Amino acid sequence: MNREVYKFLVLVAIVLLCPLAVHEGYILNVLVFVGIHTMLALALNLLLGYAGQISLGQAGFFGLGAYISGILTATHGVNPWLAMGEGAVVVTLLAFLIGFPILKLKGHYLAMATLGLGIIIYIVFNEAVDQTGGPSGLSGIPNLSLGGIIFDNDLKNYYLIWTFVLLSMGLALNLVHSRIGRALRAIHDSEVAARVMGVNARLLKVQIFALSAGLSAVAGSLYAHTMTFVAPASFGFNFSVELVTMVIIGGLASIYGSLLGAALLTLLPELLRAFQDYDIIVYGLLLIIMTMYMPGGLVKGVPALFSAIRSRLKRKPSAHA
Amino acid sequence: MACLKQRNMGLSDQIAQYLVSGLSTGAIYALIGIGFAIIYNGTEIINFAQGEMVMLGGMFTLFGLDVLKLPLPVAILMAVTLTTLSGVLFERLTIRPLKSPTPLSLVIITIGGSILIRGIAMLVGGKDTHAIPAFSGSDPLSIGSATILPQHLWIFALTVIAIVLNKLFFQYSITGKAMRACAANRRAAGLVGIDVRRMVLFSFAISAGLGSLAGIIVAPLTMTSYDVGVMLGLKGFCAAIIGGLSGGLGTVLGGLLLGVLESLGAGLISSGYKDAIAFIILLLILFIRPQGLFSRAQTERV
Numbered sequence: 147m148n149r150e151v152y153k154f155l156v157l158v159a160i161v162l163l164c165p166l167a168v169h170e171g172y173i174l175n176v177l178v179f180v181g182i183h184t185m186l187a188l189a190l191n192l193l194l195g196y197a198g199q200i201s202l203g204q205a206g207f208f209g210l211g212a213y214i215s216g217i218l219t220a221t222h223g224v225n226p227w228l229a230m231g232e233g234a235v236v237v238t239l240l241a242f243l244i245g246f247p248i249l250k251l252k253g254h255y256l257a258m259a260t261l262g263l264g265i266i267i268y269i270v271f272n273e274a275v276d277q278t279g280g281p282s283g284l285s286g287i288p289n290l291s292l293g294g295i296i297f298d299n300d301l302k303n304y305y306l307i308w309t310f311v312l313l314s315m316g317l318a319l320n321l322v323h324s325r326i327g328r329a330l331r332a333i334h335d336s337e338v339a340a341r342v343m344g345v346n347a348r349l350l351k352v353q354i355f356a357l358s359a360g361l362s363a364v365a366g367s368l369y370a371h372t373m374t375f376v377a378p379a380s381f382g383f384n385f386s387v388e389l390v391t392m393v394i395i396g397g398l399a400s401i402y403g404s405l406l407g408a409a410l411l412t413l414l415p416e417l418l419r420a421f422q423d424y425d426i427i428v429y430g431l432l433l434i435i436m437t438m439y440m441p442g443g444l445v446k447g448v449p450a451l452f453s454a455i456r457s458r459l460k461r462k463p464s465a466h467a
Numbered sequence: 468m469a470c471l472k473q474r475n476m477g478l479s480d481q482i483a484q485y486l487v488s489g490l491s492t493g494a495i496y497a498l499i500g501i502g503f504a505i506i507y508n509g510t511e512i513i514n515f516a517q518g519e520m521v522m523l524g525g526m527f528t529l530f531g532l533d534v535l536k537l538p539l540p541v542a543i544l545m546a547v548t549l550t551t552l553s554g555v556l557f558e559r560l561t562i563r564p565l566k567s568p569t570p571l572s573l574v575i576i577t578i579g580g581s582i583l584i585r586g587i588a589m590l591v592g593g594k595d596t597h598a599i600p601a602f603s604g605s606d607p608l609s610i611g612s613a614t615i616l617p618q619h620l621w622i623f624a625l626t627v628i629a630i631v632l633n634k635l636f637f638q639y640s641i642t643g644k645a646m647r648a649c650a651a652n653r654r655a656a657g658l659v660g661i662d663v664r665r666m667v668l669f670s671f672a673i674s675a676g677l678g679s680l681a682g683i684i685v686a687p688l689t690m691t692s693y694d695v696g697v698m699l700g701l702k703g704f705c706a707a708i709i710g711g712l713s714g715g716l717g718t719v720l721g722g723l724l725l726g727v728l729e730s731l732g733a734g735l736i737s738s739g740y741k742d743a744i745a746f747i748i749l750l751l752i753l754f755i756r757p758q759g760l761f762s763r764a765q766t767e768r769v
Contacts (some may be wrong), residue, residue, distance in 0.1 A: 250754075265742070273740055433579025
């Protein structure tokens with residue numbers, strides 16, 4: 147447990163000191179996105195990696211958070227923090243209610259049902275023009291502010307978002323090392339066995355689904371208030387798939403893996419500017435290759451690869467001798 | 468003339484019109500849905516790339532027409548053949564190499580495959596929407612109070628032919644019987660000497676072929692582009708779910724029902740929410756009757 151605390155403190159230090167090394171607005175802005183994506187990947191990983199339940203509708207919950215925050219503040223003049231809280235509560239409750247019928251489904255059926263849910267939400271964003279502004283989006287969303295500090299530039303946003311990222315990572319780390327985390331892993335390995343051991347598998351799955359949706363909604367609110375603009379295009383099926391890719395690449399059931407996956411998939415398109423829209427091909431390839439050859443993600447795959455190489459290197463000279 | 472007619476249509480005429488277009492899109496969904504069911508019954512995989520086979524059908528036809536300057540029937544044959552081969556290739560490169568497949572890894576790998584196919588189609592064919600000429604002109608025919616396009620008739624005819632051939636194949640051919648045996652019990656099928664892996668490959672090939680046919684016959688009505696497969700694939704899945712994932716009549720009825728409901732909903736309620744209708748039905752069926760609308764306790768498989 148101590149080691150976990152040290153690991154986390156190192157991360158906190160890196161996050162705090164990072165802006166000393168980079169002060170360019172562009173890079174800080176990219177890091178803001180890394181932060182938002184980390185929260186989303188983390189939320190999905192709790193569900194997908196720990197409980198073993200897939201959701202292809204995470205972008206919908208993310209979007210609901212963003213739109214609830216956006217509409218409440220830009221149209222109705224509600225305080226942004228209050229709007230964020232309201233978004234989180236509404237989305238969590240919604241996911242909790244829908245979680246009971248939806249999580250009865252397994253595997254492919256669950257994938258399709260969550261996908262359908264995500265697409266319905268996406269269609270509503272596009273069609274409820276009076277509220278959402280339709281495909282052209284909703285603008286004029288105010289920034290968050292705290293005690294006179296308005297989070298309106300890249301540096302302030304960086305600290306704002308990463309505070310939330312660290313808080314959610316801390317929450318997630320606590321959760322997965324608790325009784326609940328062990329129960330979740332039990333469900334992942336065998337739901338029947340978990341039930342026999344007295345885990346209320348059904349309720350726990352729904353709770354994690356709701357938590358995952360709520361955390362995504364908070365990320366959505368943060369997104370809306372830092373960008374001050376939201377449009378449906380950011381919350382489509384492709385983004386849900388991108389989130390799944392982040393989790394798989396980073397590592398299922400690994401909190402730091404989510405950070406790694408989110409960082410890679412956010413930085414990759416920035417580095418591969420030439421690819422533009424074709425980055426989706428890279429995602430497809432990555433998904434296939436990772437599932438086939440590195441099902442544990444980079445977090446587990448890379449150390450395994452190194453040790454495999456090392457043992458081969460060690461063996462070689464002895465073979466010659 | 469057609470324009471004038473449309474303006475004077477009463478409600479019942481409108482509904483007749485929606486039925487015609489609904490049934491023809493429904494036939495498309497049915498074809499795609501049968502593809503889902505065939506793979507599911509053979510392998511218990513929901514192939515998320517099924518929609519891309521539909522897209523490939525349209526895009527390969529376009530390639531045959533525009534680039535190779537082939538006559539339409541030849542282009543269609545070529546497109547079905549190439550898509551079937553793509554289905555085979557897809558199975559070989561993604562499904563078969565998987566060492567320990569779990570439902571989760573299969574979902575992810577077929578999603579990865581579908582993204583890859585879509586991306587390659589975009590890379591090669593560009594992002595534009597393309598038109599494919601109707602098979603025999605586009606002068607509407609009047610049937611009763613509704614007008615019907617010749618392409619609608621092609622869709623009905625070719626769908627019926629494909630479904631009948633499919634049924635005959637599974638009922639009477641030795642390969643079809645072997646595939647049904649695999650669907651019933653893979654291990655037992657293996658024990659009596661059926662090459663299960665080959666049957667899995669066949670099921671991907673047949674599904675891809677049916678999907679591509681759907682994509683080709685619908686293209687003259689809806690145009691085609693690299694991303695048409697997503698929605699069509701999902702709707703096809705919806706049809707298959709309504710039909711309880713049977714490869715037979717259930718899925719056909721499911722497709723037709725979905726097409727008609729969607730068309731009526733779009734016409735009478737709101738065209739913007741047209742796509743949402745299919746997914747609301749999907750969720751309701753999954754929640755309330757996951758075994759499908761028409762099935763008794765045990766669903767008919769393949």
